[in-house]
Amino acid sequence: MVNCQGPGTPDTIDVLVVGAGPGGSATAALLARQGYRVRLVDRAAFPRDKACSEYMSPETVRLLDGLGVVPALEAAGAMPLDGTAVTAPRGGRLLGRFIGAGAAYRATGLAVSRRVMDHALVKAARSAGAAVSERTAVEELLYDSGAVAGAVVRDADGRRHAVRARLTVGADGLRSVVARRIGRRRHGRLRRLAFVAHVEGVRDMEPVAELHVGRSGYVGLNRIGGGRTNVAVVVPADRGAEAKGRPEAFFLGALEAFPAVARRVAGGALARKVLATGPFAAWSGRIVADGAALVGDAADFFDPFTGEGIYSALRGAELLAASAGAALAGGGPVTAAGLAGYRRARRRAFAGKWAIERIIGYAMLCPPLFDRAVARIGRRPGMADTLIGVTGDLVPARRVLNPLFFARMLF
Ligand SMILES: Cc1cc2nc3c(=O)[nH]c(=O)nc-3n(C[C@H](O)[C@H](O)[C@H](O)COP(=O)(O)OP(=O)(O)OC[C@H]3O[C@@H](n4cnc5c(N)ncnc54)[C@H](O)[C@@H]3O)c2cc1C
Missing domain, CATH: 3.50.50.60 (FAD/NAD(P)-binding domain)
Structure with a gap:
């Protein structure tokens, strides 16, 4: 002092x-x-550079617009995003669209390099x-x-x-x-590490943020412009020792736990060194x-x-x-x-x-529960839009934090 x-x-x-x-x-x-x-x-x-998945919801874009930077981001090639797709460990999928979530400053988010x-x-x-x-x-x-x-x-x-x-x-x-x-x-207690790459030539990318949840971690994919995709692998912090001094090799190895993603990334080229960060939850x-x-x-x-x-x-x-x-x-x-x-x-x-961040973060520790919730939300009209709207700050959290939403999600 x-x-x-x-x-x-x-x-x-x-x-x-x-x-x-x-x-x-x-x-x-x-x-x-x-x-x-x-x-x-x-x-x-x-x-x-900053280790980040480089995704922004429409509400984030509204705040950026207040600071006057959105035209510069768009001129630099920022990519519009229509929503977020979540794939559960056993392959169930939900797609929440910003437009479906209702009152947004605009219908699309943005993804751009930090x-x-x-x-x-x-x-x-x-x-x-x-x-x-x-x-x-x-x-x-x-x-x-x-x-x-x-x-x-x-x-x-x-x-x-x-x-x-x-x-x-x-x-x-x-x-x-x-x-x-x-x-x-x-x-x-939820200690995780992330390894974030920019990859050129990832196949089959759409204008949505993708999250693929596995048995012990997840991968995020976002198109960030210039033919690049942000690929972020998140793993439990106790795997940190395996990555020491070899983040690229660790990143590519960890991606193999997500075969459907790994196939789309294979054949692409790393466009920047892999950045490692964590543990979070502080x-x-x-x-x-x-x-x-x-x-x-x-x-x-x-x-x-x-x-x-x-x-x-x-x-x-x-x-x-x-x-x-x-x-x-x-x-x-x-x-x-x-x-x-x-x-x-x-x-x-x-x-x-x-509260919602914590519920989702801990639910991922129980893959059968996560599978069930994603399958139910994906099948029921409007629920995915509501959930993604809440995580994107477009919709009040109480629309998810209520017994009815939980009951429909689980039963
Ligand atoms: C893997 C990962 C993926 C993420 N993906 C997303 C996403 O897709 N979308 C999203 O919205 N958020 C995402 N986040 C979260 C987001 O990156 C952070 O919440 C956000 O960057 C926080 O901004 P900040 O200004 O608080 O801190 P930072 O962006 O971390 O900025 C802190 C700054 O402080 C500087 N600094 C640090 N120490 C000192 C010091 N002693 N003296 C002077 N300067 C210092 C650093 O150089 C840095 O520039 C992600 C985070 C991680 C880890």
């Missing part, structure tokens, strides 16, 4: 945002638009007036009378210096430094503190299956910008009490979704 004395110096900025993924760039853009002095730092240089999307979001933050420092890593937090007062960063030249801020936002992802300091991190018991708040994966991330991490990061940024904007307006210190509205708003926005 680094302590600093007294009230902010003239160099004290309003907001330091740590991490320029979707959560950080959106928070920086929205607070800069409100006229605050914002600095956004990331240890990476953009454009950079290399393109995250770069567009960083540019949006910069255009909104945030100062952006790339290749700049936060190493520790600064404190003033017990409140977070900024951070110590190591810049692109290797120099360490202090950035003092009235509010420090941890948007630094799954392994967040800020969350480790303030967030009371917790880990779930969240913060505390998302606001005096002088600090968490957003995106630094706040919580359970499992990639429902594909809404980007939505949560962007929607969380909107909720945080509303609450933090008001807390900053007073001119004094930003306290945890002043940010309590953010904590409450997150719970209202995400509680249903957190």
Whole structure:
């Protein structure tokens, strides 16, 4: 812990945002638009790759549109998605279409490389007036009378210096430094790893996201433009040792457990090195503190299956910008009490979704149950659209979290 004395110096900025993924760039853009002095730092240089299935529901696209980046994504070749198809271990299939789910901002989602999307979001933050420092890593937090007062960063030249801020936002992802300091991190029992490839020439791709569930893991497929398909294999974390130092070989081997997918991928070519990430299922018991708040994966991330991490990061940024904007307006210190509205708003926005993510995540551990549920949903008109609409934030979670839906799904 680094302590600093007294009230902010003239160099004290309003907001330091740590991490320029979707959560950080959106928070920086929205607070800069409100006229605050914002600095956004990331240890990476953009454009950079990110292990992700690169799927976005129509609601995610709506939030991206609010940040002004959708035309750039479409110009870069983002692919439209009509919905999501889930194949269960014994071959049962359900297809949920966004249009069937009802009131959407538009009928299609998008799939595009995170290399393109995250770069567009960083540019949006910069255009909104945030100062952006790339290749700049936060190493520790600064404190003033017990409140977070900024951070110590190591810049692109290797120099360490202090950035003092009235509010420090941890948007630094799954392994967040800020969350480790303030967030009371917790880990779930569902520990999984992902291996994500870009493959050229995958056969029989359609304009839907595909999820293929196996006996102990799953594969996601998404067309991301330029003739490439994102192929993500998710396996239990205890297989990590097998992959050490050989992610490509492990990825191709793990794919063999999904023969129908492996046949379509065979003959294609890896267009980028395979990125490995995990384990997931980590969240913060505390998302606001005096002088600090968490957003995106630094706040919580359970499992990639429902594909809404980007939505949560962007929607969380909107909720945080509303609450933090008001807390900053007073001119004094930003306290945890002043940010309590953010904590409450997150719970209202995400509680249903957190429950559904967990139900789906644990149901996959019981393949016969998963087979049965997919077969029933696939056969009954409208249920698949509702389920995919809920996971895509188009439809309220209560449409699935009710006894009738569960009864029809299982019996
Ligand atoms: C395998 C997989 C597949 C997924 N597929 C999807 C999908 O299809 N659709 C979807 O919506 N979501 C998906 N997700 C989830 C999604 O990727 C995340 O929820 C989303 O990226 C969260 O955004 P974020 O801004 O919180 O964090 P990130 O996108 O992780 O960004 C964090 C940033 O912080 C930076 N950083 C980290 N530490 C520091 C530091 N100390 N100092 C400075 N900078 C730092 C990093 O360089 C990074 O740029 C997937 C996740 C995984 C693991």
